[in-house]
Amino acid sequence: MAQSAVPEQRAAQQPVPLRVPVRDILPWAVFAAVLGLVLIYFVGAEQGATSLFSGTWVHEFTHDGRHLLGFPCH
Numbered sequence: 001m002a003q004s005a006v007p008e009q010r011a012a013q014q015p016v017p018l019r020v021p022v023r024d025i026l027p028w029a030v031f032a033a034v035l036g037l038v039l040i041y042f043v044g045a046e047q048g049a050t051s052l053f054s055g056t057w058v059h060e061f062t063h064d065g066r067h068l069l070g071f072p073c074h
């Protein structure tokens with residue numbers, strides 16, 4: 001009789017999986033994707049004809065990251 005209560009206690013202590021609805025994650029996923037694309041643009045394409053800012057300060061600021069990620073540079 002006492003042994004039959006042990007499995008019930010174990011069942012009650014089982015962790016309940018956390019459910020996160022996609023609807024809650026979607027805005028943050030879109031935000032992270034846009035932020036990532038902006039970062040990739042500034043590291044990989046902000047130079048020459050595709051530059052949004054005059055001068056080379058953005059290119060020089062992200063220069064090490066450009067070489068680290070393997071973007072063609074010079």
Ligand SMILES: [Zn+2]
Nearest residue numbers: 063067073074
């Ligand atoms: Zn370079």
